[in-house]
Amino acid sequence: MPAPSRLDGTDWTALSGELDEHGHALTGPLLTPAECRTLAALFDEPERFRSTVDMARHRFGSGRYRYFTHELPTLVGELREACYPRLLPIARDWAARLGAPAPWPDELAEWLAMCHAAGQAKSAQILLRYGPGDWNALHRDVFGDLLFPLQVVIGLDVPGTDYTGGEFVMTEQRPRAQSRGSATTLPQGHGLVFTTRERPVPSRRGWSAGPMRHGVSTVRSGRRHTLGLVFHDAA
Numbered sequence: 547m548p549a550p551s552r553l554d555g556t557d558w559t560a561l562s563g564e565l566d567e568h569g570h571a572l573t574g575p576l577l578t579p580a581e582c583r584t585l586a587a588l589f590d591e592p593e594r595f596r597s598t599v600d601m602a603r604h605r606f607g608s609g610r611y612r613y614f615t616h617e618l619p620t621l622v623g624e625l626r627e628a629c630y631p632r633l634l635p636i637a638r639d640w641a642a643r644l645g646a647p648a649p650w651p652d653e654l655a656e657w658l659a660m661c662h663a664a665g666q667a668k669s670a671q672i673l674l675r676y677g678p679g680d681w682n683a684l685h686r687d688v689f690g691d692l693l694f695p696l697q698v699v700i701g702l703d704v705p706g707t708d709y710t711g712g713e714f715v716m717t718e719q720r721p722r723a724q725s726r727g728s729a730t731t732l733p734q735g736h737g738l739v740f741t742t743r744e745r746p747v748p749s750r751r752g753w754s755a756g757p758m759r760h761g762v763s764t765v766r767s768g769r770r771h772t773l774g775l776v777f778h779d780a781a
């Protein structure tokens with residue numbers, strides 16, 4: 547199926563409402579189970595990746611992820627390309643509410659050229675693999691000054707069957723109050739769109755930025771793979 551029509555199974559108006567409210571929202575199915583298995587198996591093809599991160603070594607949690615080279619698998623490149631124009635109006639709307647700059651052009655290629663010119667020239671698309679006991683510490687995928695505020699993670703396994711535990715976790719820091727947490731189980735082939743840094747939160751004066759972080763709870767059994775799509779490149 548061509549990548550843009552893969553996104554037709556998602557109600558983008560409803561998704562944008564969910565994103566507003568929670569800072570994250572699930573898409574409909576984007577990949578078939580067979581495509582998910584094919585993508586997860588790429589983890590064992592080292593030539594596809596520019597580097598591998600041992601999360602425990604960096605105290606990012608436990609598990610491994612690998613950054614694809616710029617020669618992305620066709621499916622990954624197409625999905626990322628297809629997601630960008632869907633997310634762009636939301637990113638612009640949020641920036642307008644927050645009174646923040648919205649430097650993102652209509653074309654992903656043009657935005658990436660801006661990232662590269664600013665020294666953020668490395669691919670930031672990742673494949674992650676977690677086994678029993680692995681987890682991902684709460685973090686933000688900010689790699690430099692240039693940032694696209696929304697990203698997508700796609701679940702590649704069947705939760706409850708291929709693995710247990712391993713919920714996608716988000717926290718939202720509230721002003722002068724304790725943080726709110728949420729957990730989402732990623733259905734196989736579905737994407738979770740979430741904010742990289744913050745969501746606009748209604749405040750007495752209009753809107754303020756609610757800082758958010760994401761991570762993954764401990765995988766209790768089996769193996770969990772995800773594909774991470776980020777729209778800015780890394781330094």
Ligand SMILES: O=C(O)CCC(=O)C(=O)O
Nearest residue numbers: 674687699714762772774
């Ligand atoms: O494995 C996950 O669900 C989250 C991975 C992650 O941190 C990301 O995609 O940015």
Ligand SMILES: [Fe+2]
Nearest residue numbers: 685686687760
């Ligand atoms: Fe992340």
